[in-house]
Amino acid sequence: MSYFVTGATGFIGRFLVEELLDHRDGEVFVLVRAGSLARMEALIRRWGSTRVTPVVGDLSADGLGVDPSWVAEHRGEIEHFFHLAAIYDMTADDATNETMNVGGTRQALALAGALEVGCFHQVSSVAAAGEFQGAFDETMFDEGQHLPSPYHRTKYESERIVREEASVPWRIYRPSIVVGDSQTGAMDKIDGPYYFFSLMKTMRDALPAWLPLGSVDMGDTNVVPVDYVVKAMDHLAHLPGHDGEAFHLVNPEPQPVVDMINAFCAAAGAPTFALGLDRGLVRRLPRAIQPAGLLSAVGRLGPLQSALDLITSRFGVPAEVLAHTSFSAVFDSRRTERALAGSGIAVPDLESYARTLYCYWEEHLDETTARDPRIRAALQGKYVVITGASSGIGQVTAHKVAQAGGIPVLVARGKDKLEDVRAMIEVRGGQALVYPCDLSDLDAIDALCVQLCAELPSVDFVINNAGRSIRRSLRLSHDRFHDFERTMALNYFGAIRLVMGLLQTMQEQKRGHVVNVSSIGVQTNPPRFSAYVASKSALDSWSNVVASELVGDGVTFTGIHMPLVRTPMIAPTKIYDKFPTISPAQAADLVIEAMVERPHEINTLLGNAGAIAHTVAPKLTFRLLNMAYHVFPDSAAAKGEGSSGTRETEQIMLAKIFKGIHW
Known part of the structure; x- marks a missing residue:
């Protein structure tokens, strides 16, 4: 059994290749740009495996730019094609998102079809649900949801392309906010909650940890560690009878934003926040005037976003990130939980590894x-x-x-x-x-x-x-x-x-x-x-x-x-x-x-x-x-x-x- 992986030098892709090498047999082909060959070779040396083979190509080229002779040589040999190469960045512009997320998916499908792979595995995101309000289960896709950013739009569009244009069997994975490894903390970029770590560090150095701070309900978020995501993907990809399905790789229990912030503040040794108003009372208000809804609206208004960015950028927090601190949808993952039953794969509590994540950031990414x-x-x-x-x-x-x-x-x-x-x-x-x-x-x-x-x-x-x-x-x-x-x-x-x-x-x-x-x-x-x-x-x-x-x-x-x-x-x-x-x-x-x-x-x-x-x-x-x-x-x-x-x-x-x- 052979595998083909795009985005193998990226965060989730690197962990997925390690997971495949540790638990599966067969050769792993990885798409890599010519300019990134040295980085890929360094990764291969770190993995210590002879089963990883770089394939030179380009996400923006026809058929990912893979040599036709290589395609002809390996046609029918690759069982699983994992497409992870994409932009996972709320701050990226529309053109970059379009090229990488939409165009890249279309070309990846073309290559998968030419190779006649057994199954095409698309790594999407819960961002495809946009600003849908209420329960969003794994059978849902086009629900008329508003897509507030280029990132949301292109995640939705790339998933639509797979559903409508794939010539081979497919499966879709929608992770929520992916953070570092729960065991080692390993992470390779500043994203999601990591944008706020510098502010937490400043609070720790300036304020005593026992100082109580007030807050308001900022809605719910959903965070999962990368090791859970790749273990779940590997397991779900090899289960028979699930082609044409989507899986939510999320925490089954949504996490209040304030609780998530407090977990990382405690890990940093910074003061934590207490809610000034009961959550139930706030939730009875229309979302547009809830604190989370107001912050989301302010973060998307051009003039206000620019003014806000002058303040938040001092702490390394782009203003546009504030618009996406919480989810309006609640992601139903019962199908995924049933498929993972008995595997031992489950989402750990954030409190159990928040300190590991923060310490890794402080030691390597700060x-x-x-x-x-x-x-x-x-x-x-x-x-x-x-x-x-x-x-x-x-x-x-x-x-x-x-x-x-x-x-x-x-x-x-x-x-x-x-x-x-x-x-x-x-x-x-x-x-x-x-x-x-x-x-x-x-x-x-x-x-x-x-x-x-x-x-x-x-x-x-x-x-x-x-x-x-x-x-x-x-x-x-x-x-x-x-x-x-x-x-x-x-x-x-x-x-x-x-x-x-x-x-x-x-x-x-x-x-x-x-x-x-x-x-x-x-x-x-x-x-x-x-x-x-x-x-x-x-x-x-x-x-x-x-x-x-x-x-x-x-x-x-x-x-x-x-x-x-x-x-x-x-x-x-x-x-x-x-x-x-x-x-x-x-x-x-x-x-x-x-x-x-x-x-x-x-x-x-x-x-x-x-x-x-x-x-x-x-x-x-x-x-x-x-x-x-x-x-x-x-x-x-x-x-x-x-x-x-x-x-x-x-x-x-x-x-x-x-x-x-x-x-």
Whole structure:
């Protein structure tokens, strides 16, 4: 059995090809423009499969521009033809929508007919329902609905072409708003609810999370993750007896817009919204004067849209998107649910993966750094050596440096992971260099420094981010002195060996800045972290002394006393899953601030308070820390062995009061 897929380099198409490779046999032919061959070949390497074959063509050409000899050679061999290539963008103009969505569908049908495929699978959208009001089931299509935008019109028109002009069997899939993968968060563009993430980030940074915000009923929306969409499509495509049918790939339970926004606000750590009026009362009003209807009307009126865009564009939200924040139709998906019964394929609750989506956006798609002229001026063309760059804070910092026009020099032990980070940076138009090194091996660091000084035009920044954390009380450490040795080897000796190896080059340049990712523990001295805090304290002290010796040489230091960050390093301590933490992206923003502003230290208010407490009232402070020592157990109990619910409540309460401290 063979497959043909258009739009395989696109978002849904890429996931569909992966799904077919994982669960089906046979060759997968993918349509690709000549100019996109390199990107497709990179995807094929990532998939690690020999079953994907590019077919050069063009969505706007007759028969998709596929060579007639190739068509003749493969006629009758392809069972399933998936047509996904289209514009999925509410902001695209009429001409682009017409060419890609309508013309592309007609040419895809022509090619499918010439190939005599077993079934043509058209990926449409619930947008084909336009502004239909009420229940819109899977048997409905032409109901006289108003089509408010070029996107809605062309989705409707392309579906009509399939229904009326197809010479081969067909099936139609109407997904609702498709967001990233519910397991990984992977997404490749800003669309749908993602337009509002920048605003949520601004709210998080400016307002306390507990602040109540008022709102009005904005109607209902419908969001599904891409992994559900492709799994459902794959299953439905291979079920016998369903040709000539349409399927709604939607959440069976419509989601109130305010609830969706609150799920993402909670994921971001921003304030959430409460309705000022009962939904039932608002729903009794004609839709035209409901808040959702008014917003939709305002978003489509030319002069008002232009005025509104001046405000909303500051937060990355195009005004025309506001016109489509909710659906007037309720999409009945009972046919799809019956067909999927027993497959285990179902739509997960948005609350269960909203944080995954937001974190992926913040770490990979947020362009705040790229838009800041101050950051670009400081980092443009600069070479930034980042240790621990394969994950967590280091990885996100590398993305942000590349966004600002800098060249991140990626250093970590695992070459494969570093290559993945570089590939992601290059896909988004950036540049990165990979230098694998075991930073606990002093000889390896020396060799790295020689290589960097010889191969880099300059060494402008060094980010000492790689680190090892050990959480263990002294009473369990008497026969584990190697914990202290390993922690010092990486966190202290490795860091200063790297700086010392690059120092001569930075002195010769008369410029260079070192950023040490330290810990709030240096200021607060939490129990059970003696090995970790001692190593970070040593790095702080060394940097403070050396900084005084280098005054006038152009080499400066910043120490960041970082609060608890949600990284792989803290993952083994499961109770941290319930603690308030900052994200790797928030931590990376602090690193960027350190490079741009070059302060001596970056601290939190709680960290400063801890340092003052140790100076002003040391005995009381140690008594408080001892209380925490008894509240927070050692590792075995923290995993649930002998830990009571009451004790866990106390732990979480203390963690929220002393937010960001490593307990």
